[in-house]
Amino acid sequence: xxxxxxxxxxxxxxxxxxxxxxxxxxxxxxxxxxxxxxxxxxxxxxxxxxxxxxxxxxxxxxxxxxxxxxxxxxxxxxxxxxxxxxxxxxxxx
Amino acid sequence: xxxxxxxxxxxxxxxxxxxxxxxxxxxxxxxxxxxxxxxxxxxxxxxxxxxxxxxxxxxxxxxxxxxxxxxxxxxxxxxxxxxxxxxxxxxxxxxxxxxxxxxxxxxxxxxxxxxxxxxxxxxxxxxxxxxxxxxxxxxxxxxxxxxxxxxxxxxxxxxxxxxxxxxxxxxxxxxxxxxxxxxxxxxxxxxxxxxxxxxxxxxxxxxxxxxxxxxxxxxxxxxxxxxxxxxxxxxxxxxxxxxxxxxxxxxxxxxxxxxxxxxxxxxxxxxxxxxxxxxxxxxxxxxxxxxxxxxxxxxxxxxxxxxxxxxxxxxxxxxxxxxxxxxxxxxxxxxxxxxxxxxxxxxxxxxxxxxxxxxxxxxxxxxxxxxxxxxxxxxxxxxxxxxxxxxxxxxxxxxxxxxxxxxxxxxxxxxxxxxxxxxxxxxxxxxxxxxxxxxxxxxxxxxxxxxxxxxxxxxxxxxxxxxxxxxxxxxxxxxxxxxxxxxxxxxxxxxxxxxxxxxxxxxxxxxxxxxxxxxxxxxxxxxxxxxxxxxx
Numbered sequence: 001x002x003x004x005x006x007x008x009x010x011x012x013x014x015x016x017x018x019x020x021x022x023x024x025x026x027x028x029x030x031x032x033x034x035x036x037x038x039x040x041x042x043x044x045x046x047x048x049x050x051x052x053x054x055x056x057x058x059x060x061x062x063x064x065x066x067x068x069x070x071x072x073x074x075x076x077x078x079x080x081x082x083x084x085x086x087x088x089x090x091x092x093x
Numbered sequence: 094x095x096x097x098x099x100x101x102x103x104x105x106x107x108x109x110x111x112x113x114x115x116x117x118x119x120x121x122x123x124x125x126x127x128x129x130x131x132x133x134x135x136x137x138x139x140x141x142x143x144x145x146x147x148x149x150x151x152x153x154x155x156x157x158x159x160x161x162x163x164x165x166x167x168x169x170x171x172x173x174x175x176x177x178x179x180x181x182x183x184x185x186x187x188x189x190x191x192x193x194x195x196x197x198x199x200x201x202x203x204x205x206x207x208x209x210x211x212x213x214x215x216x217x218x219x220x221x222x223x224x225x226x227x228x229x230x231x232x233x234x235x236x237x238x239x240x241x242x243x244x245x246x247x248x249x250x251x252x253x254x255x256x257x258x259x260x261x262x263x264x265x266x267x268x269x270x271x272x273x274x275x276x277x278x279x280x281x282x283x284x285x286x287x288x289x290x291x292x293x294x295x296x297x298x299x300x301x302x303x304x305x306x307x308x309x310x311x312x313x314x315x316x317x318x319x320x321x322x323x324x325x326x327x328x329x330x331x332x333x334x335x336x337x338x339x340x341x342x343x344x345x346x347x348x349x350x351x352x353x354x355x356x357x358x359x360x361x362x363x364x365x366x367x368x369x370x371x372x373x374x375x376x377x378x379x380x381x382x383x384x385x386x387x388x389x390x391x392x393x394x395x396x397x398x399x400x401x402x403x404x405x406x407x408x409x410x411x412x413x414x415x416x417x418x419x420x421x422x423x424x425x426x427x428x429x430x431x432x433x434x435x436x437x438x439x440x441x442x443x444x445x446x447x448x449x450x451x452x453x454x455x456x457x458x459x460x461x462x463x464x465x466x467x468x469x470x471x472x473x474x475x476x477x478x479x480x481x482x483x484x485x486x487x488x489x490x491x492x493x494x495x496x497x498x499x500x501x502x503x504x505x506x507x508x509x510x511x512x513x514x515x516x517x518x519x520x521x522x523x524x525x526x527x528x529x530x531x532x533x534x535x536x537x538x539x540x541x542x543x544x545x546x547x548x549x550x551x552x553x554x555x556x557x558x559x560x561x562x563x564x565x566x567x568x569x570x571x572x573x574x575x576x577x578x579x580x581x582x583x584x585x586x587x588x589x590x591x592x593x594x595x596x597x598x599x600x601x602x603x604x605x606x607x608x609x610x611x612x613x614x615x616x617x618x619x620x621x622x623x624x625x626x627x628x629x
Contacts, residue, residue, distance in 0.1 A: 014625065030198075030358070041350050055328065056320055059190075074204050078204075093626065
C-alpha cells in the first residue's frame, strides 16, 4: 500500500510546484526578451533579412511573435494554475 | 456635499462644455463631454459609498477579474503609449516596436510572480505587503517615498503632455487644459475613490481599444489586409527607405538597450498605481485573471500601434495638409495617430480619437493620484505618524484631502514645466519603481533573510543612486543643464541601480546583527503560507 502524503508534504510540494512554474515561466520570457535585445545590439542585420517574397523582415516577425508569445504564456500559466495548482490548494485548506 | 454637486453640474460642467466646444471639432467636444458627464455621474453614485475604507481604496474588492483586467489596461496604457509609440513607429519604424515589447514583457512577470501573492497578502497599498514581516514605520516610509516619487514624476509627464495635447486638439489654452484635467481627477479620486477611478479606467480602456482597432482596421483595409503590402508602401515613402524595417538609430549600444529593458520590465512590476489595482478583486484567482486579461489587452493594443504607426508613414509623410513648412508633422510626431484618424476616417473619426486621447489621460492621472493619496493617508499618516491608532473616518479624511493636494500640486507642476522636455520623467519613474519598489516587494515575498534595515537602507540607496545617475546622465546633465559631457555616460541607469539596490539590500540584511534570525525565518514561513494559500 502506498502511504498517503501528509498535509505538510503536500504543502511543500504545492509551494515547490508553484515556485517552479512561476520562476521557469518568468525566466523563459526574460530569456526570450533579452536574447531579442542582444540580437538588436549585436546582430541588427540578421533582423533585416526579408522573409521569402515579402517586405516582412525577420525582426518584425520576431518582435510581433514575442508579443503574441507573452499573451500565450499568460494563458498557459492561467490554465495550469486554474486547473492544477488551485485544486492542489483546495486539498490543503 | 450637495452644494459641491450643484457646483459641478451647474457651474463646472457647463463651463467645461463651453470651453471645449470652442475648438474646431464639435464631434470631439460632444464625445468628450459625454464621457465627462457619464464619469461624473458614476462618481456621484460612488461618492455615497466611499465613506468606507474598503470602498475608497479598493472598490470594496468587488471588481471582477475581467473588469479589473480592462481597468489595469486603462491604468497602464497612457497617452504616451498610444500617441508616443505610434509616433515613434512613424518616425523610425521598427524601433518603436522595441519599446512596445519592453512595456509588455513586464506583464507576464507580474502575473507569474506578483499578482496572486500581492492580493493574498495586502489590503489596499503595496506597502501593506512590504511591511508585513518587517518594522512597520521604516518600511512604510520607504514605500511611501518610493510611491510618491514615482507618482509625482509620472504625473508631471502626464500633465505636461495633457496640456499640450489638449491645446492642439481642442484649441484651449495650455493652462486651462491642465486645470480641466486636474479638477476632473480631483473630483474622481477625492469623491469617487477607487470605484470611480476603476470605471473611468474601464470606459477609457474600452474606448481606446475600440478606437485603435478601427484605426488599424481602416489602415489594413487600404492594403487589402496584407502586412507586406503596407510595409512595402511605407519603405517607398519614408526618408530612411528600407531601414525602417530593422533596428536602427534608436538603440546604439547594447548596455543602454538592456538597461532600458530592465527598467521597463521591473518598473512595470513596481508601479504603485498598477499594484494597487490587484486589491480591487475578491480573491487571488481573480487577481490572476486580471493580469491575464491586462496582458492580452495591452499586447493586442501594442500590435495595433505598430500598424497605426506604419499607416501614418504611408498616409501622412507626403500629405502637406498635415505638415508644417519644414516638412515635419504638425504638432510633433506624437500627433501621428491623431492626424491619421483624420486622413483615413474624416472629421468624425478625428473627433472620436481626440476625445479618446483626452479620456486616456484622465484615467491614468486618476490612478496615479489615488496611489499617491493612499500612500500619504494610509502609509504615512496612519502607520508612521499615528502608529496605527486612528479611526477610519480620520484616515479617509486625510487620504481624500491628500488627493486634492496632490491634484493641485500636479496642476502647478504641470503649468511650471510647460514647454519643457519632460519625457525623461516617465523613464525616471520607471527606473525608481524598478530600483526601489520592486526589489523590496520581491525580496519580501521570496527571501527569508530580509531584514528591516536591509530593506530600508538598501532601498534608500537604490532610490538615491537612481535619481543621482539620471541627473548625472546625458538626459539631464546635457539636455537640461546644457553641459557638454555627461558625468555618467548612460541614458538608462537601471542595469546599475537595480543591481546596486539588490546587492545593498542583501548585504545589509546579512550583516544586520540586531535582527533575530530565527524569528525572521518563522515570520517568513508564515508569510509564504499566506501568500500561497490565502487564508489570512
